[in-house]
Amino acid sequence: MDTAQLAQALKDRFEADRFFGADALPIRIPTAQSQTAARPAQSNQPVVRLQQLDEATINDRVERLRVIDNDEVKGCTKCGLHQTRDKTVFGVGNAAARLMFVGEGPGRDENASGEPFVGKAGQLLTKMIEAGMGLKREDVYICNIVKCWPPDNRNPAPDEVHACKNYLLRQIEIINPDVIVALGAPAAQTLLGTSDGIGRLRSNWHDFYVSGTRLVGDPIPVMPTYHPAYLLRSPDEKKKSWADLKMVMAKLGLPVPGR
Ligand code: SF4
Numbered sequence: 001m002d003t004a005q006l007a008q009a010l011k012d013r014f015e016a017d018r019f020f021g022a023d024a025l026p027i028r029i030p031t032a033q034s035q036t037a038a039r040p041a042q043s044n045q046p047v048v049r050l051q052q053l054d055e056a057t058i059n060d061r062v063e064r065l066r067v068i069d070n071d072e073v074k075g076c077t078k079c080g081l082h083q084t085r086d087k088t089v090f091g092v093g094n095a096a097a098r099l100m101f102v103g104e105g106p107g108r109d110e111n112a113s114g115e116p117f118v119g120k121a122g123q124l125l126t127k128m129i130e131a132g133m134g135l136k137r138e139d140v141y142i143c144n145i146v147k148c149w150p151p152d153n154r155n156p157a158p159d160e161v162h163a164c165k166n167y168l169l170r171q172i173e174i175i176n177p178d179v180i181v182a183l184g185a186p187a188a189q190t191l192l193g194t195s196d197g198i199g200r201l202r203s204n205w206h207d208f209y210v211s212g213t214r215l216v217g218d219p220i221p222v223m224p225t226y227h228p229a230y231l232l233r234s235p236d237e238k239k240k241s242w243a244d245l246k247m248v249m250a251k252l253g254l255p256v257p258g259r
Pocket of ligand 1: 073081082088146164
């Protein structure tokens with residue numbers, strides 16, 4: 001690796017660290033680009049954080065989501081995960097969100113609180129959304145493939161995913177986001193109907209059809225990326241997730257650092 005490549009690699013790493021919530025860069029990379037790469041580019045284009053909907057439409061979505069959660073999910077016994085859960089974890093966020101994050105399942109902290117992504121991985125996801133993408137956590141919608149905690153934080157089993165998937169499909173159908181980010185292999189594989197690994201799926205756009213067939217309805221673009229829990233174990237991969245998120249920001253018309 002020559003000096004220029006080393007400097008670029010360091011810049012990518014530090015930029016990713018900063019946008020995943022690190023407080024400060026340990027050194028300054030003396031390039032002209034680094035002057036702008038550490039913060040979103042200024043643009044005259046207005047930043048559109050939410051779908052532009054009237055109040056009645058938003059209220060209708062909120063109510064439909066509430067009914068599914070209260071009348072179906074909270075008392076659901078469709079798979080064995082109901083036996084070990086404390087609280088169901090339906091989803092949280094804005095019913096007019098343009099961006100939806102889908103993980104695999106609640107963890108121990110989420111099982112106790114009833115809210116998705118509140119543990120350490122959730123705190124990292126919030127940094128990715130806020131420090132990285134320049135959005136607020138309440139601007140997006142966050143949920144999981146399964147709504148009950150798989151004990152010991154294991155991946156949900158195929159029969160559990162199958163039993164729970166309809167709730168997710170209805171959440172997506174109601175919110176109709178502009179982009180879905182699939183966090184980790186189980187989420188990406190479930191949404192995309194593939195067994196490919198996350199390393200192969202990430203950094204590319206994929207089409208998701210709520211109807212289950214490309215013959216009905218418009219596709220929603222899906223960007224698979226690493227799960228925040230994996231990034232906590234493998235911080236060197238943050239720069240890859242940051243690159244994926246920059247593709248998402250460009251798709252949404254958000255200011256992208258370094259562009
Ligand atoms: S994981 Fe889903 S299908 Fe299984 S009990 Fe919980 S809500 Fe029902």
